[in-house]
Structures are given as C-alpha cells and as structure tokens.
Amino acid sequence: MIARVADHCFWLGRYLERVDSTARVLHVTLNLALDAELSPRQCWQPVIVVAGEREPFAKAHGEDAAKDGELVQRYMTWDESNHASLVRSIAAARDNARAIREVVSLEVWETINELHLWVKSPAAAEEYAESRWSFYRAIRQRAELCRGLFQSTMLHDDPLDFIWLGAMLERTGQTARIVDVHHHAVTLLSSDSEVVETSLWLSLLRSCSGFEPFMKRHQGRVTGRAVAAFLLLEPSFPRSVRYSVGEARARLEAIRPPSHHDLPGGRALLRLGALDAWMHELNPETLNPLHDLATRIVNDAAEVCVEIGRELLGYQVS
Numbered sequence: 001m002i003a004r005v006a007d008h009c010f011w012l013g014r015y016l017e018r019v020d021s022t023a024r025v026l027h028v029t030l031n032l033a034l035d036a037e038l039s040p041r042q043c044w045q046p047v048i049v050v051a052g053e054r055e056p057f058a059k060a061h062g063e064d065a066a067k068d069g070e071l072v073q074r075y076m077t078w079d080e081s082n083h084a085s086l087v088r089s090i091a092a093a094r095d096n097a098r099a100i101r102e103v104v105s106l107e108v109w110e111t112i113n114e115l116h117l118w119v120k121s122p123a124a125a126e127e128y129a130e131s132r133w134s135f136y137r138a139i140r141q142r143a144e145l146c147r148g149l150f151q152s153t154m155l156h157d158d159p160l161d162f163i164w165l166g167a168m169l170e171r172t173g174q175t176a177r178i179v180d181v182h183h184h185a186v187t188l189l190s191s192d193s194e195v196v197e198t199s200l201w202l203s204l205l206r207s208c209s210g211f212e213p214f215m216k217r218h219q220g221r222v223t224g225r226a227v228a229a230f231l232l233l234e235p236s237f238p239r240s241v242r243y244s245v246g247e248a249r250a251r252l253e254a255i256r257p258p259s260h261h262d263l264p265g266g267r268a269l270l271r272l273g274a275l276d277a278w279m280h281e282l283n284p285e286t287l288n289p290l291h292d293l294a295t296r297i298v299n300d301a302a303e304v305c306v307e308i309g310r311e312l313l314g315y316q317v318s
Contacts, residue, residue: 001158003314005103008096009159010313012104013166015093016112020143021174022086025050026076027136028207033069037196041067042188046181047076050174051084077128086139090116105153108146115142161251165308168248173301175241178207179231180294186224201227208239229284232293241297242279248304249276255312268307275300 025047033043045066048057057065057075065071079085094116097104118124119139127135147167154160182204186197201222205211214222214230234240238247249272256265258273275297287293309315 005100006162007313008100009162010166012093012096013163014170015089016143016146017167017170019086019089020140022076023136023139024207026073028203030132032203040069042185044069044072046185047072049181050177053082053084087119090119103159107149107153111146111149158255161254165248165251168244169301169305172241172244173298175231176294176297179228180291183290198222213237225284228287228290233282245276245279248272264311268304268311271307272304
C-alpha cells in the first residue's frame, strides 16, 4: 500500500471522528446552556478550548466573545477560517475520500459527499436556523452511518486499518481533552454548586454517548471521579480512552506486525504500546492530578501520530 493512499485513509478517519465529536459537543452544550445554572462563558468557552481554538478565536473576536453562545456556534460550525469547524472538517473528510475513490466503497463516498453537499445547501442553513438540535443530530447521524459503512461495505484490509487507526487516535485525544476541560470547569464552581456540578458531569457523559452505559455500571450514582474513570478507563465502552488506545494499537499491529522488525512503523508501535500499557496500569484511585494525566494522553497520542506520519505516511519531519 502506497503512502499517499495510507495518508488519505488515516486523515479520512480522523476528520470524520472530529466531525462527530464537534457536533456532539455543540449539541450537548446547547442543552447545558438552557438547563444548567452556568454563565454563558462557563458553558461555551470549553467548546473552543476542546477544539484547540482558544487563541485563534480570541484573536478574531476578542477575549470576551466566548460568552456569546451564538458566535461560538457559528465559529465552530460555519467559519471557513477555523480548521476545526464542522464545515471545514466535513470538506476535508470529503477531499480525502475523493482522493481514494478506488479504495473506499461507493456507499462510503456517496454518504460523505451527500453530507458535504447538504451542509453547504440552503436546506442545512434553514435547519440550523429553525432547529439547532436537528441540525447537529443530522450531522452526527451521517458521520455514524459512514463509520458503519466502513465496516460493512469495505474490505477489511490495510486501508480500513488506516481509517480506523486515525479515528481511534482522534477519539483518544478528543475524549481526554473533553474530560480535562469539564474537570477544570467543575473546579471553578462554588462549593455549594452540587446540582450544577452534577449537570456538568452528565453533559460530559452525553457528549461522549456514555450516559446509559455509565448508569448501567454505576446504578445512577454520578460523581466526578466515577465519570472521569469511566470515560478514561472503562475497557468495554467504545468511546473510552483505554478502549480507543487498545483499538488503535490492534490496527497498527495489523498494519505493522510487532515481529516484522524489518518493516517501518516500529517507533510508532513502540510509543502506542507504551501508552496502552500505561493506560492499563491506571485505576480510579490513580487519576489525580487529572489535568496532568489528560495532558499526557493528548501529548502521547499526538506523538504517535507524528511517528506514524514519519514512518508510514511519508512525512518529512525536521
């Protein structure tokens, strides 16, 4: 498999995962802003922070703009200058899919192309204006449909492994960022804000589709430590960091088996294996300080991506 095709597959997986994650966070935050007794800044600034757009957003709109929920939503949905916006991420996913039309199935291509055409259409703008909930849900459903089509309509060989490797590494970093930002928001609350604190942790679970699975594990008892441990460490929840890292490692080992020392990808596999082993050493009692732990996960996942780019995708890294 040539590096160009592998690169497009890897980024197709990453961008589709980013589209899904951004739509989830915007959708949940919209509900949180209506239901929880939080200031607009406490609700919407985390959306910008999770996307890694705090500085560009402040530079473009000012430091106080994060309290404007409508502005944050427009920036994260429609702004073509924002690399993390939905419209940019969907376009990037479509560009990568178009470049490998001979690799992805017709159903995958049509679904991504239809999502791109829809989000650029007057119908999408009308949906956004009339029902924000339906708009974000429509994007999520198309992204989820596409992921299902990957599994059900494509050969399970190297291209699919690269797509899923990209998706799982993107999910690892996104989940760790979301947990970190929510934890930071909770620490800023006053000591008598137990109801608001619970709302924040519930919104975190919903942004990761983890509400029902968490309740089945914990019988309805919501605490910050339990939610953080669930999203970081739960081995059977597909959006947890531990599960995502394990899946990414399995995909990379399928691409570059550990016993094939003559093939490129050894350093990436070593780094990812170390992250996976470290995640298995953690338990709910060893999650403090949570910020340091989440930062290490994000940085390690980014380093794995750098090594994959250098060894397997043909990037020239100085």
